[in-house]
Amino acid sequence: MLAYILRRILATLPVMGIVILFVFLLVRIAPGDPAAIIAGDYATPENIQKIRVGLGLDKPIHVQFRIYVTNLIRGDLGRSLHSRLPVSQLIAQRLEPTAALAVSTLSFAILLAIPLGILAAWKAGSLIDRTVMVFAVGGFSIPVFWLGFLLIYGFSVKLDVLPVQGYVSFREGFFPFITHLILPTVTLGLIYMALLARITRATILEVLQSDYIRTAYAKGVRPTSVLFVHALKNAAIPVVTTIGVGFALLVSGVVITESVFALPGLGRLTVDAVLQRDYSIIQGVTLIFSFVYALVNLVVDLSYTLFDPRIRY
Amino acid sequence: MSHRTTIRAMGGLLASLLLVWAGQASAQTVRAVLHAEVKHLDPHWTTADITQVHGYMVYDTLFALDDKGQPQPQMVDTYRLSADKLSYTFSLRDGLKWHDGQPVRSADVIASLKRWAVKDAAGQKLMARTASLEAINDKTFVLKLKEPYGLTIRALAKEYSYVPFILPERHAVQDPSKPFEGEVIGSGPFMFAAKEWVPGAKTVYVKFKDYVPRKEPASYYAGGKKVNVERVEFVVIPDQSTAVAALGKGEVDYLQRPHVDQWPLLRKDPNVGMYRADVSQMQIHPNHLVPPFDNLKARQALMLMANQQDYLRAIAGEPENWRPCYSYLGCAGWLETDAGADLLKKPDLEKAKQLLAEAGYKGEKIVVMAPSDFPTINAASLTTAAMLRKLGVNVDLQAMDWGTLTSRRPIKDAPAKNPAGWQIFHTTSGYAALKDPWGHANISTACDKAWFGWPCSPRASKALEELGNLTPGTEAFKKGLAEYHAALMENIPYVPLGEFFQSAAYRKDRLGNILETPHTVFWNMVKK
Numbered sequence: 159m160l161a162y163i164l165r166r167i168l169a170t171l172p173v174m175g176i177v178i179l180f181v182f183l184l185v186r187i188a189p190g191d192p193a194a195i196i197a198g199d200y201a202t203p204e205n206i207q208k209i210r211v212g213l214g215l216d217k218p219i220h221v222q223f224r225i226y227v228t229n230l231i232r233g234d235l236g237r238s239l240h241s242r243l244p245v246s247q248l249i250a251q252r253l254e255p256t257a258a259l260a261v262s263t264l265s266f267a268i269l270l271a272i273p274l275g276i277l278a279a280w281k282a283g284s285l286i287d288r289t290v291m292v293f294a295v296g297g298f299s300i301p302v303f304w305l306g307f308l309l310i311y312g313f314s315v316k317l318d319v320l321p322v323q324g325y326v327s328f329r330e331g332f333f334p335f336i337t338h339l340i341l342p343t344v345t346l347g348l349i350y351m352a353l354l355a356r357i358t359r360a361t362i363l364e365v366l367q368s369d370y371i372r373t374a375y376a377k378g379v380r381p382t383s384v385l386f387v388h389a390l391k392n393a394a395i396p397v398v399t400t401i402g403v404g405f406a407l408l409v410s411g412v413v414i415t416e417s418v419f420a421l422p423g424l425g426r427l428t429v430d431a432v433l434q435r436d437y438s439i440i441q442g443v444t445l446i447f448s449f450v451y452a453l454v455n456l457v458v459d460l461s462y463t464l465f466d467p468r469i470r471y
Numbered sequence: 472m473s474h475r476t477t478i479r480a481m482g483g484l485l486a487s488l489l490l491v492w493a494g495q496a497s498a499q500t501v502r503a504v505l506h507a508e509v510k511h512l513d514p515h516w517t518t519a520d521i522t523q524v525h526g527y528m529v530y531d532t533l534f535a536l537d538d539k540g541q542p543q544p545q546m547v548d549t550y551r552l553s554a555d556k557l558s559y560t561f562s563l564r565d566g567l568k569w570h571d572g573q574p575v576r577s578a579d580v581i582a583s584l585k586r587w588a589v590k591d592a593a594g595q596k597l598m599a600r601t602a603s604l605e606a607i608n609d610k611t612f613v614l615k616l617k618e619p620y621g622l623t624i625r626a627l628a629k630e631y632s633y634v635p636f637i638l639p640e641r642h643a644v645q646d647p648s649k650p651f652e653g654e655v656i657g658s659g660p661f662m663f664a665a666k667e668w669v670p671g672a673k674t675v676y677v678k679f680k681d682y683v684p685r686k687e688p689a690s691y692y693a694g695g696k697k698v699n700v701e702r703v704e705f706v707v708i709p710d711q712s713t714a715v716a717a718l719g720k721g722e723v724d725y726l727q728r729p730h731v732d733q734w735p736l737l738r739k740d741p742n743v744g745m746y747r748a749d750v751s752q753m754q755i756h757p758n759h760l761v762p763p764f765d766n767l768k769a770r771q772a773l774m775l776m777a778n779q780q781d782y783l784r785a786i787a788g789e790p791e792n793w794r795p796c797y798s799y800l801g802c803a804g805w806l807e808t809d810a811g812a813d814l815l816k817k818p819d820l821e822k823a824k825q826l827l828a829e830a831g832y833k834g835e836k837i838v839v840m841a842p843s844d845f846p847t848i849n850a851a852s853l854t855t856a857a858m859l860r861k862l863g864v865n866v867d868l869q870a871m872d873w874g875t876l877t878s879r880r881p882i883k884d885a886p887a888k889n890p891a892g893w894q895i896f897h898t899t900s901g902y903a904a905l906k907d908p909w910g911h912a913n914i915s916t917a918c919d920k921a922w923f924g925w926p927c928s929p930r931a932s933k934a935l936e937e938l939g940n941l942t943p944g945t946e947a948f949k950k951g952l953a954e955y956h957a958a959l960m961e962n963i964p965y966v967p968l969g970e971f972f973q974s975a976a977y978r979k980d981r982l983g984n985i986l987e988t989p990h991t992v993f994w995n996m997v998k999k
Contacts, residue, residue, distance in 0.1 A: 190878045191878035194880070195874050196511065198517045198520075199518060200518040201590075201912070202590075205590045205648075209516070209648055212646065238670070240510040240670070248670060314720060318720070321720070322716045322717045323713050323717050417709040417710050418713055420713060422672030433872055
């Protein structure tokens with residue numbers, strides 16, 4: 159197993175190398191000039207050029223790349239072109255809100271989706287099944303920002319029971335931490351719940367057709383045990399894969415929810431960096447996301463061994 | 472667990488979840504949502520307005536403008552001008568300290584002015600006329616001019632980018648093409664809380680307890696900068712609707728620039744007050760180097776096409792939110808004049824079409840760059856595209872983000888030669904810039920050295936230079952101003968599209984004594 163893990167980690171290195179090169183070149187080829195953005199609207203072309211030189215952006219691209227890779231090997235992700243703070247510090251500042259939202263969203267989604275998916279599969283074709291599926295389709299179709307605004311209007315503005323926006327660290331108080339997470343969690347969680355419920359239903363339905371399930375019923379095993387012990391375990395692999403992909407997406411790409419609720423997460427950091435042409439941050443977060451995706455895939459693959467004893471690495 | 476226990480536990484959880492969020496900061500903290508996030512901390516490095524707001528928090532200036540637009544001493548205690556008008560002797564106020572406790576010295580001032588003047592247009596004009604700038608002692612320094620310059624004090628009181636903030640010498644001697652290295656240390660009324668800074672999310676300032684304000688009452692950026700709150704947080708809320716909801720709920724106290732679409736909602740809230748914080752002029756900038764706008768007649772056609780009411784309605788909605796203005800230099804300001812503005816006052820599409828044809832336009836594509844992430848500028852761009860199409864112009868309206876536009880703006884080539892070339896872009900200038908043509912880059916007519924668009928008018932450049940040497944309020948000044956404005960109208964460096972108002976919104980049950988300045992300042996403000 160350890161050898162497998164090491165092999166997988168080593169296999170990500172060439173992938174990340176390609177990502178580094180690709181992103182480095184892509185941001186510099188794309189239109190946009192960070193020096194002009196930094197200089198501001200009233201700056202003259204001469205002042206913009208001075209800033210460009212000051213940031214080293216006038217150097218040939220291969221020289222810039224060499225400097226970047228040399229620093230990267232030393233573990234230095236560089237400094238933001240704008241704030242001049244280390245990219246690693248900027249990412250670290252955003253990790254807690256991102257992780258909190260990802261964990262709360264997935265927890266909310268899993269706790270609701272799996273029972274709903276199992277229920278729908280168990281009562282396939284019934285009114286319950288159709289209701290759950292309509293709910294799932296609705297959850298999947300509703301635009302995130304619209305739902306977010308609706309929840310803000312209902313729970314924050316009209317009922318005044320939850321805050322409108324912002325993130326409070328759990329270090330500043332458990333209740334403010336939780337209350338600030340509720341609305342963004344529900345907003346995002348409904349989409350993942352919809353997706354997970356549908357996948358759970360589909361895989362459970364398939365598993366319920368199996369011989370061993372028929373045998374279990376024939377042996378007099380209770381339906382709940384059949385569903386939650388025998389069927390769910392055998393249907394877990396696609397569900398876990400989807401959860402893994404969902405977690406990776408939650409870490410990297412929920413900028414709309416972060417914008418609506420003013421959460422200082424990695425999604426907003428990335429989009430702001432793209433709009434401001436902050437090359438260092440774009441490169442840094444892309445590298446981190448690549449690593450996270452690789453790690454999540456590894457964890458998901460390893461988790462298969464828990465559900466299917468036939469799988470060994 | 473029994474059913475009863477389960478129910479009790481769930482009830483407790485529900486009660487907890489129903490607790491009203493009491494996360495309001497203390498009563499002495501002001502939470503403000505500004506128009507942008509603080510990204511850059513060196514006000515001599517960037518012209519970004521938000522960095523100037525940051526500058527006003529932590530730094531101070533030698534002079535500042537009062538609410539009548541007159542420069543008043545700020546860090547300066549006394550100053551005198553020699554009889555030959557060539558020598559200014561300045562003495563600094565007692566008690567000026569840096570945030571690290573060290574006294575402010577003449578050496579800090581001199582280094583800061585030199586650094587500021589490297590990039591600032593008003594500073595460059597001042598330094599070009601300066602023979603020497605030297606310290607007599609730690610509190611007194613002398614500026615010796617090569618020739619009398621009536622705008623010396625006004626330059627030192629400049630209120631917009633680059634504001635001549637005074638930095639510690641060890642920062643001011645660093646290369647201005649890079650942000651200074653080192654902790655942010657100013658002598659202003661607030662200290663920057665570096666450890667709490669989360670770029671893109673929150674910037675925090677705390678009261679500088681050793682700041683000694685002037686004794687005069689606060690007036691615009693001048694007068695006593697008395698701080699009545701302990702802490703100010705600039706909170707980033709990217710979405711306008713969320714920001715307005717947060718203000719309504721009291722999660723924030725102040726919104727610097729709510730979008731005009733939100734104003735009706737804000738006006739309905741009895742707890743919210745609004746005031747006019749700034750006036751902005753929208754501008755069409757043609758590329759003077761490429762056809763058709765290298766021809767004056769084509770630029771005249773643009774001016775005749777531009778009905779200010781149409782534009783302003785698209786940009787700012789109801790008429791109470793804007794006013795037509797036929798002056799390059801702002802209306803209701805000290806330089807207001809409409810000399811030579813006939814073309815602007817009477818739009819005429821037929822005449823515009825005729826002039827465009829006379830300019831040699833034969834249906835080539837005209838590239839209009841439209842930044843979709845700037846609602847007001849985008850609205851103006853779309854209006855221009857529509858109006859040009861009415862003239863029969865073949866418009867290539869290119870939507871992009873502001874970052875892309877600023878990278879394409881410096882390209883001088885025609886689009887036919889370079890796909891990144893352009894003929895028209897739009898932008899705005901704030902009121903402070905309009906009132907200061909000597910420092911306002913957008914209006915430069917210095918040909919190759921001018922701002923993007925590269926307008927070229929030796930007549931206007933000469934008239935501006937001469938105007939700077941005249942005494943405001945005199946007949947000679949009025950005549951010089953009329954000549955300058957007429958020269959601008961003759962050349963049309965850009966087409967002014969009138970003025971729209973920028974309002975700020977605040978919780979009137981929580982905040983009071985707000986100074987109505989374009990760059991929001993947090994001294995004088997009280998939190999109730």
